[in-house]
Amino acid sequence: MAHxxxxxxxxxxxxxxxxxxxxxSIGKGEIATLVGPSGSGKSTVLRALMGLTPVTxxxxxxxxxxxxxxxxxxVRAARDRMAIVFQQYNLFQNMTVMQNxxxxxxxxxxxxxxxxxxxxxxxxxxxxLSDKADAYxxxxxxxxxxxxxxxxxxxxxxxxxxxxxxxxALDPELVNEVLDAIRKxxxxxxxxxxVSHEMAFVREIADKVVFxxxxxxxxxxxxxxxxxxxxxxxxxxxxxxxxxx
Amino acid sequence: xxxxxxxxxxxxxxxxLTLLLEAAGLTLAMTLAGCLIGFGFxxxxxxxxxxxxxxxxxxxxxxxxxxEVFRRIPFIVVIYLVLFxxxxxxxxxxxxxxxxxxxxxxAVAYTADIIRGGxxxxxxxxxxxxxxxxLSRLQTNLRIVLPQAWPVIVPPSIAFAVSFIKDTALxxxxxxxxxxxxxxxxxxxxxxGILVFGTIxxxxxxxxxxxxxxxxxxxxxLGTPRGxxxxxxxxxx
Ligand SMILES: Nc1ncnc2c1ncn2[C@@H]1O[C@H](COP(=O)(O)OP(=O)(O)OP(=O)(O)O)[C@@H](O)[C@H]1O
Ligand SMILES: [Mg+2]
Numbered sequence: 280m281a282h283x284x285x286x287x288x289x290x291x292x293x294x295x296x297x298x299x300x301x302x303x304s305i306g307k308g309e310i311a312t313l314v315g316p317s318g319s320g321k322s323t324v325l326r327a328l329m330g331l332t333p334v335t336x337x338x339x340x341x342x343x344x345x346x347x348x349x350x351x352x353x354v355r356a357a358r359d360r361m362a363i364v365f366q367q368y369n370l371f372q373n374m375t376v377m378q379n380x381x382x383x384x385x386x387x388x389x390x391x392x393x394x395x396x397x398x399x400x401x402x403x404x405x406x407x408l409s410d411k412a413d414a415y416x417x418x419x420x421x422x423x424x425x426x427x428x429x430x431x432x433x434x435x436x437x438x439x440x441x442x443x444x445x446x447x448a449l450d451p452e453l454v455n456e457v458l459d460a461i462r463k464x465x466x467x468x469x470x471x472x473x474v475s476h477e478m479a480f481v482r483e484i485a486d487k488v489v490f491x492x493x494x495x496x497x498x499x500x501x502x503x504x505x506x507x508x509x510x511x512x513x514x515x516x517x518x519x520x521x522x523x524x
Numbered sequence: 525x526x527x528x529x530x531x532x533x534x535x536x537x538x539x540x541l542t543l544l545l546e547a548a549g550l551t552l553a554m555t556l557a558g559c560l561i562g563f564g565f566x567x568x569x570x571x572x573x574x575x576x577x578x579x580x581x582x583x584x585x586x587x588x589x590x591x592e593v594f595r596r597i598p599f600i601v602v603i604y605l606v607l608f609x610x611x612x613x614x615x616x617x618x619x620x621x622x623x624x625x626x627x628x629x630x631a632v633a634y635t636a637d638i639i640r641g642g643x644x645x646x647x648x649x650x651x652x653x654x655x656x657x658x659l660s661r662l663q664t665n666l667r668i669v670l671p672q673a674w675p676v677i678v679p680p681s682i683a684f685a686v687s688f689i690k691d692t693a694l695x696x697x698x699x700x701x702x703x704x705x706x707x708x709x710x711x712x713x714x715x716x717g718i719l720v721f722g723t724i725x726x727x728x729x730x731x732x733x734x735x736x737x738x739x740x741x742x743x744x745x746l747g748t749p750r751g752x753x754x755x756x757x758x759x760x761x
Contacts, residue, residue, distance in 0.1 A: 329655075329656045330655075331652050331655060331656060344663075355658055357658060358655075358657070358658045359658060362656070362657075363656050365649065365652075365653065367649060369649045369650060369652070369653035370653075371653065371654075371667075371668055372650065372750070373668065373671035373672050373750065382657070382659075382667065383657035383659065386663065387657060387658045387659060396748065415749070415750040417749045417750065435657065473729055488551070496547065
């Protein structure tokens with residue numbers, strides 16, 4: 280059974296329909312990557328899943344539970360099961376690394392304080408930042424901030440982790456430290472939906488590649504199928520352009 | 525000039541000085557009480573103004589209307605409105621209370637716009653990150669937005685209070701015994717106007733200058749990044 284099943288999801292910015300019925304699914308512990316040209320709606324898929332862009336139609340099932348985003352309560356239920364990491368990290372500027380990690384587990388999930396703290400320290404260790412617990416984000420490099428953002432998302436113990444181009448704001452030499460952290464999560468069996476332009480990474484980590492264009496899914500399949508032998512003209516066009524450089 | 529020199533010893537008598545000191549205290553108390561309470565209400569107003577959804581619409585309109593109306597009325601008119609309104613409701617309200625209420629009403633309208641500007645200066649991505657974690661609107665405001673908006677809000681709010689210290693002179697019109705009122709009184713007793721109002725002017729300066737300095741200090745402090753602020757504190761201790 281699919282762990283995440285997105286079916287016919289639609290989303291609008293004002294009157295502009297940005298997602299025109301998006302359908303895909305992944306099993307537990309699997310990784311789907313969304314690829315496609317700029318403006319095709321990849322970020323909007325993740326934002327819609329988190330209820331940050333209003334969902335105007337379709338359904339989402341997480342571990343067999345159906346959410347349809349029609350009320351504030353349903354949106355909260357969806358947010359309770361997923362966590363998102365943004366391209367620009369979006370760490371809370373007024374808080375230390377540790378406070379960033381523990382805020383929601385303590386105040387929203389209301390988990391035990393000692394467990395939350397020790398889990399936060401474990402996660403900082405996982406992303407290689409044990410010594411930065413008391414730093415503010417303006418004292419960290421981009422790669423470090425992004426790893427904190429990853430740890431912050433994991434501290435929520437999400438059933439599904441959403442990553443939106445988490446390396447594209449980073450200097451090239453910082454990309455790998457973040458990718459390494461994601462590889463570790465994959466090894467731990469985290470279910471993820473990843474938007475990425477790093478095709479080598481996509482090929483390595485994805486169980487499923489979803490190619491989007493103009494708010495729709497054009498093709499989906501294994502990395503080999505989609506990256507090496509795309510069936511549609513649009514996908515061939517896109518990959519020939521980005522794989523060339 | 526001779527008259528001033530001749531009057532000076534008598535003018536700076538203990539009795540007059542106590543009178544002026546009391547008046548200065550009253551001026552400061554009125555301004556601070558009015559501005560602080562007003563500042564608090566302004567937060568509530570700004571929060572209500574953000575109420576989402578259709579049923580929040582009338583609320584949003586009332587908040588906007590309040591700010592737009594009070595920013596367009598001269599302060600002296602607000603004072604008289606409050607005076608006559610309060611006196612019909614509770615005839616024995618003290619003039620001090622009336623003055624504080626008037627200052628408060630006025631301060632809400634002005635600081636609400638300062639607060640709104642501060643809140644809007646916080647990137648919307650910070651709010652989205654909070655929403656994605658299921659923080660409520662109130663939690664997001666209190667824990668994420670306001671702490672970051674503070675450096676933008678505090679300096680102009682203090683500047684507003686400082687400038688209001690002198691504007692409170694207008695409440696002497698309804699007979700509150702603040703600085704300007706006492707000045708007029710002493711002047712009527714025959715003391716030289718230059719002597720009296722020179723002293724009063726000095727009093728206003730002495731009241732507002734320290735507050736300005738505090739504002740500048742906070743502005744500088746809040747302007748430094750958090751990391752540096754903290755490490756500097758560590759170096760001091
Ligand atoms: N806040 C917004 N208001 C209006 N339209 C928006 C907004 N954000 C995105 N859009 C539009 O929605 C469409 C999809 O945007 P989205 O950000 O999902 O694309 P993307 O595939 O993530 O692109 P990129 O690779 O550049 O990040 C685009 O046409 C974009 O112009
Ligand atoms: Mg995007």
